[in-house]
Amino acid sequence: MNSEALQKVRRDLHKIPELGFQETKTQAYLLQFIEGLPQDYIEVKKWRTGLLVRVQGTNPSKTVAYRADIDGLPIIEETGYPFASTHEGQMHACGHDFHMTIALGTLERLAQSPTVENVLFLFQPAEENPGGALPMLQSEEMKAWWPDEIFALHIAPEHPVGTVATKEGLLFANTSELYIDFKGKGGHAAYPHLTRDMVLAASQYTVQAQSIVSRAVDPLDSAVVTIGKITGGTVQNGIAETARLEGTMRSFKADTMDLLKKKIEGLAKGIEYSHECEISIDYGSNYYQVKNDGTFMDPFQRIVEDLGYTFVESKAAMTGEDFGYMLKEIPGFMFWLGVDSDYGLHNGSLKPKEEALEVGVNVVERTIRSL
Numbered sequence: 206m207n208s209e210a211l212q213k214v215r216r217d218l219h220k221i222p223e224l225g226f227q228e229t230k231t232q233a234y235l236l237q238f239i240e241g242l243p244q245d246y247i248e249v250k251k252w253r254t255g256l257l258v259r260v261q262g263t264n265p266s267k268t269v270a271y272r273a274d275i276d277g278l279p280i281i282e283e284t285g286y287p288f289a290s291t292h293e294g295q296m297h298a299c300g301h302d303f304h305m306t307i308a309l310g311t312l313e314r315l316a317q318s319p320t321v322e323n324v325l326f327l328f329q330p331a332e333e334n335p336g337g338a339l340p341m342l343q344s345e346e347m348k349a350w351w352p353d354e355i356f357a358l359h360i361a362p363e364h365p366v367g368t369v370a371t372k373e374g375l376l377f378a379n380t381s382e383l384y385i386d387f388k389g390k391g392g393h394a395a396y397p398h399l400t401r402d403m404v405l406a407a408s409q410y411t412v413q414a415q416s417i418v419s420r421a422v423d424p425l426d427s428a429v430v431t432i433g434k435i436t437g438g439t440v441q442n443g444i445a446e447t448a449r450l451e452g453t454m455r456s457f458k459a460d461t462m463d464l465l466k467k468k469i470e471g472l473a474k475g476i477e478y479s480h481e482c483e484i485s486i487d488y489g490s491n492y493y494q495v496k497n498d499g500t501f502m503d504p505f506q507r508i509v510e511d512l513g514y515t516f517v518e519s520k521a522a523m524t525g526e527d528f529g530y531m532l533k534e535i536p537g538f539m540f541w542l543g544v545d546s547d548y549g550l551h552n553g554s555l556k557p558k559e560e561a562l563e564v565g566v567n568v569v570e571r572t573i574r575s576l
């Protein structure tokens with residue numbers, strides 16, 4: 206695909222973002238594209254709403270895998286693009302439209318001219334929620350085509366196009382989602398003394414949760430507690446009987462995540478006592494940290510620089526990625542691909558520069574052919 210064709214595929218995919226394990230239109234689009242490629246070396250398996258595509262090598266001694274995540278986010282798009290999401294309230298706000306397009310662009314090149322080794326393309330559902338990597342890894346389809354090495358990329362709005370960034374060891378944090386339900390006693394707004402107001406309890410919980418990192422975590426360590434969504438109550442002149450907080454926690458160390466959970470639960474006990482309410486906590490999906498195998502770093506840096514792009518040593522980030530589960534089992538690495546957007550990931554105005562698509566395909570193809 207030339208850059209225009211890559212742009213078209215990205216725009217087609219951008220229009221149809223779907224949430225985790227609902228990626229049926231996306232899967233159909235990917236399948237249709239793959240059916241249009243030379244079929245001599247290709248085998249395809251469906252796995253739930255994802256796909257595994259194997260390109261047979263010419264004289265294989267191993268299988269090299271490349272993973273692209275395919276789900277969108279429940280975010281309202283505000284880009285003003287003429288090719289904006291046609292799915293109301295859903296958007297590719299984390300660049301998975303880019304990740305898929307780069308995988309398809311690379312797959313096309315491999316299908317036309319295979320390399321020595323087998324190559325496995327994983328189109329993985331549900332990266333954002335509830336996590337597709339772990340069940341995909343455990344699937345029979347994956348076990349039958351188990352790779353020896355694996356890598357993946359993520360778009361990086363803060364880096365210019367033509368820049369690739371990564372590091373040895375820890376790249377992304379451990380994560381745990383956080384869902385907290387409050388149950389009190391509702392009633393008339395004019396009679397608060399007869400009620401147990403859960404808007405107030407959830408608000409105080411939110412404020413107090415912000416002191417967990419500053420007062421319980423070693424200042425030389427790092428962690429995040431974010432409440433991203435608050436809901437509660439039903440009417441403006443009523444006292445809320447229930448409320449719900451939704452958030453996420455991040456840590457570089459596994460022990461620190463245990464500490465965050467202990468503090469989250471302790472805080473709940475205090476709020477239950479002071480507000481005479483019941484609180485239940487659900488940790489939802491938890492993702493394992495992304496830890497890069499250092500042996501890939503020097504060769505990868507050479508690949509990037511030989512292509513004329515800029516390699517940057519990155520810092521670890523508090524983002525999470527269920528690709529961490531794949532790297533726990535299979536040697537490999539992840540890297541950031543510069544896409545230069547004024548708005549960041551998970552922002553309704555994210556506008557990655559499409560020139561980065563070709564950079565991505567060049568880097569991924571060369572890496573596959575060199576591993």
Ligand SMILES: CC(=O)N[C@@H](CCC[C@H](N)C(=O)O)C(=O)O
Pocket residue numbers: 299332333334359380381382452453454490492523524525526527550
């Ligand atoms: C790269 C990226 O943005 N990944 C997501 C992963 C979400 C994990 C989980 N659903 C959570 O919210 O904890 C991120 O938010 O970092």
